[in-house]
Amino acid sequence: MRKGKFQLGAKGLLLAVAVFAVAVGGVQTVFAVTSSSENYQLTETQFNGGTVAEGCSEKYCTQASIGDTSRTTGKSSAAFDPKPEDDPVLEVIVDPGESNLGVLTTEHTATKTLIVRVRNNLSEGYIVQIVGNAPKFGNHSLKTTSTPEASKPGTEQFGINVVANTTPLIGAAPAQVPGGQGVFGSAVDGYNTPNVFKYASGDVIARSTSATGRTDYTVSMVVNISNNTPAGKYTGDFAAIVIPTY
Template sequence: MKIRPAKHIYTRAGRFLFAAMLVLLPIATVLTDKISAFDYVRLPNRSLTIGDTTPAATTSYVFSWQYPTATTLGSIKLLLCTDPYVLDTCTLTSGDFSAATLTGQSGVTGFSILSQSAGEIILSRAPSGGSNIQSTYSFANIDNPGGLPDVFYVRIWTYPTADATGPPNEISSVATATTEVINITTIVPPILFFCTGLTVDNYCQNVVGNQIDYGDLSSTSTDFATSQFGVATNAVSGYVVTINGNTMTSGNKAITALNAPAAAAVGVGQFGLNLRANTAPPVGQDTTGAGTGVVDANYNNPDQYQFNDGDLVANAATGTLFNTFTSSYIVNVPPDQPAGVYSTTIVYICTASF
C-alpha cells in the first residue's frame, strides 16, 4: 500500500492570519525600538521667572532646576518652542534669544554662552562632575514672543559633552506665558493746607480766633501776644510764608517797627515779632509737627524781634507734613507816645511751588 504524503491545507482565513503575522512582526520590532521621553531622566523643581510678561517685551529670564544626580555635566541647551514635547520637532515662537546675555548663575556653575540664535541658547563649560542641587541661570535682553498673550515653552537638555552633542543626561521643559498688561492710572492733585488764627491744630481741623487786644499800652512794660499758622503741602518745591502789613498806627501816628532783629526795650517805641519760644518777655513756642518747615533766620532768634512788610518768615524746600508756627508779637511805647487807638492788620501769605 502506498502512503500518500499529507497535503498542506490552508484555509483562506489561515492564509490571512499568516500574512498578518508577517506584516505585524516587523511593526512590533519598530515599536519596541522607538525612543520615548520617559527613557530620559527629568529635571525636578523646574521654573522660569520672567521679569516682564508683556508680549514682545525685552526682559530677563531666570531658569531654575535641580540636577537629580551628580553626573558629568558639560553643556545645557535651551530651545524656545510653541509646545513642550522635547523629542518632537520644535516650532519656534517669535521670541528671540539671539541678544541674550548670561547675567548670573548659582548652584552648578562655570557656564558661558557657547552659541545662540533666535530660538536656541547653548551654555558650555569644561565637562566635570555635577551636583544634585538646585541651580539657577539668569539672562537679560531676551525678547518675549509678540502678538496676543499666549503660553510658550522652553525645552531643556543637559549633556556630558561641552557642545550639546551626543546622548543627553536629562531632558525637560518649562511653561510660561505672556499676559495682557493692567494699566492703572490716578491723579494726585496739588494739596496745600494753610491756616492762620490765634490757635490752629493739626491740618487746620480747628482754627480759633483772629483778634488780639492789647488793652492799654504802658511805657513801663512790654505787651505781648501770640497767633499761629500751620502749613503742609505736597508741592515738590515746597512753600514760602511771608508776613504782610504795617506797624500799629492810629491815624497818622505810628509805633516804630523793628526793621532789624532787636531785643525788647521798655520805654522805647517797638513793634516786632519772632517765631520762637522767648524768655524776654516769656512768650511763644518753637515750631511743632512732623513736617520739615523751618523759620527764616531773621525770625528764628529767641528774644530778638523784627517786622518788615513782605518779610519771609517760614519755608520748606520740598513737600512736607504739617507744621505749626507760633508768632510772638511785642509792643513797647515811649512815655510820650501820642494817645489813640492803635491797630494793624497782619496777613500771612503762603505760596506753594508745585
C-alpha cells in the first residue's frame, strides 16, 4: 500500500497517511512489512499477482491481503483470494492507492475515506480496531477528542467515524457483499453517529457477533486546521486490526 503525499494549503501543511491491515487469531499474527521513502510507503514489497500473508492454526487461518500491482496501468488493487466456504477464515484488506486532499484552508475541511474489507466465517464474530497516532509534525500532533464532535473548519481537529455523513459529505454505512442479505457488522458507539467524529488509538470502531461473510467498513477521516496550526509535513500511520471473538 502506498503512502500518499497530500498538499494541505498555503500554510505549507502536508499530510501523509498510510494504512495497513492486520488479522489476528489465536497465537498467529499476520502483518505487512513496511518500506518507505519521503513520498510513499509500501506495506508489502513482494507485490505480484496478489500478495497474501497467511498464518494458520488448527482451527482457522488469518490473512492480510495487499493486492495486485502487476497491471500495466501502474495502479494497485486489493481483492480476496478464492477460499472454500467451509474453510474457517478471517481475512482483512484495505484498499491501496493514493489520495489527494487538495488545498486545505481554515474555511474548509479536508477529508479522506478508506475501506476496510473483512471476510469472516468464524461463528463468534470479530472486532475491528484502528491503531496509530494522529498526524504529527515535529512535536505537534493534530488535536483529537475523546467524545464525538462535529467537523469545525478553523478549529484544529482530526477525527474519524464509520457511517455516511452529510457535513461534510463523506463516507458510507457498513455494507454486506453481496448485498440483499442484511448487514452483519456494525459501527460501535462513538463511531456510528453521522456528522460527528472522534479518534483514539486502539479504539474498537466496528464489530460483528456472528459469521458474516464479507462486510465492508468505510472509515471517514476529517482534518481541520486553525490559524495557530504550525506549518509542516504532517504524517500519520494507521493500522486496521481485526481480532476474532469467542
